Amino acid sequence: MATDELMAxxxxxxxxxxxxSVEAIHxxxxxxxxxxxxxxxxxxxxxxxxxxxxxxxxxxxLVEVARDGNGHRIYDADVVRRLVFLTRMRLSGMPMRDLxxxxxxxxxxxxxxxxxxxxxxxHRDTIRRRIRELTLSLTAxxxxxxxxxGATGPDVQDPGPA
Amino acid sequence: MATDELMAxxxxxxxxxxxxSVEAIHxxxxxxxxxxxxxxxxxxxxxxxxxxxxxxxxxxxLVEVARDGNGHRIYDADVVRRLVFLTRMRLSGMPMRDLxxxxxxxxxxxxxxxxxxxxxxxHRDTIRRRIRELTLSLTAxxxxxxxxxGATGPDVQDPGPA
DNA sequence: GTTTGCGTTTGAGCGCGCTCCAACGCCTAG
DNA sequence: CTAGGCGTTGGAGCGCGCTCAAACGCAAAC
Numbered sequence: 001m002a003t004d005e006l007m008a009x010x011x012x013x014x015x016x017x018x019x020x021s022v023e024a025i026h027x028x029x030x031x032x033x034x035x036x037x038x039x040x041x042x043x044x045x046x047x048x049x050x051x052x053x054x055x056x057x058x059x060x061x062l063v064e065v066a067r068d069g070n071g072h073r074i075y076d077a078d079v080v081r082r083l084v085f086l087t088r089m090r091l092s093g094m095p096m097r098d099l100x101x102x103x104x105x106x107x108x109x110x111x112x113x114x115x116x117x118x119x120x121x122x123h124r125d126t127i128r129r130r131i132r133e134l135t136l137s138l139t140a141x142x143x144x145x146x147x148x149x150g151a152t153g154p155d156v157q158d159p160g161p162a
Numbered sequence: 163m164a165t166d167e168l169m170a171x172x173x174x175x176x177x178x179x180x181x182x183s184v185e186a187i188h189x190x191x192x193x194x195x196x197x198x199x200x201x202x203x204x205x206x207x208x209x210x211x212x213x214x215x216x217x218x219x220x221x222x223x224l225v226e227v228a229r230d231g232n233g234h235r236i237y238d239a240d241v242v243r244r245l246v247f248l249t250r251m252r253l254s255g256m257p258m259r260d261l262x263x264x265x266x267x268x269x270x271x272x273x274x275x276x277x278x279x280x281x282x283x284x285h286r287d288t289i290r291r292r293i294r295e296l297t298l299s300l301t302a303x304x305x306x307x308x309x310x311x312g313a314t315g316p317d318v319q320d321p322g323p324a
Numbered sequence: 325g326t327t328t329g330c331g332t333t334t335g336a337g338c339g340c341g342c343t344c345c346a347a348c349g350c351c352t353a354g
Numbered sequence: 355c356t357a358g359g360c361g362t363t364g365g366a367g368c369g370c371g372c373t374c375a376a377a378c379g380c381a382a383a384c
Contacts, residue, residue, distance in 0.1 A: 113310065124304060148275065203331090258372095328384100336374085339370100343366100350360090
């Protein structure tokens, strides 16, 4: 089963510190047991976003959500899965308009699969670049902490006493 | 010399792909040969930000910049070094107000060094968290690319044909 | 002398992604 | 019957980090 491999990779990536990992892996892999339908509050809880944001995503055209007799939103499992995907992409920095583009591709049929893959690949590369940038920043900050002399200036020269 | 070690760590962190690394390492370590003074355009070029942004940072209280006889800004090496630090922090996601706080600490004297270190350590942890988040997202996106079936839904089940 | 180019200032405007407000509806508990 | 709680809508507002407009100054080039 592919899930195991995914979990293993996620675990490996997460490394040492934090409760975040457990929760995050949960969200990454634990989509099997979704209820048939959910209320807006339940979905908001699940995704850790506000009901406001969910309505906003709907207005933005990212999802279509059915209503019950009272006009209240009913989120079915498919919609929730799409929202899981969308929030994951948002969290990793994909802008709303790219998401709107992607969804428009999804909604226009199977022939857009290659273009969708392009979007994903490009986003993957963006994430990789960002990770490299952050890793570099991390190195700089760690260096500055280690050699702190009080100056805002060069991390590299004149380290001074800690 | 500490620079070598820093370079080595940065190189190790950067890994395989890209011209970004060379340029980035340059910025990380190559602060020794700054001119005595620079114009706003030169600094903007160096930092890859706009003159607008430089003026904005000044208005925000992050730096004080001297003027020449015509009222034009003159950036000396110390100010430029501070700006290098500031843009590095901005690039790694530190909000303007944290930067303002940090600078206010710097400007209030050596006794704030411990508090400055607290700020840096907290930011370091923020960067680490963000890297972990992005690594997780990257795994998810890579998985979705690898198993793409066209659904926006679960990355984990029903992979379908590539 | 005028044009070109780079700079200055104050203050307004913008793009993004929410976030909230006001007015209202339905349903249930007390 | 009424109060509380959760939901609805359209539209306004916000926080962030720039980004730009307008009106102006100085100086070198033509």
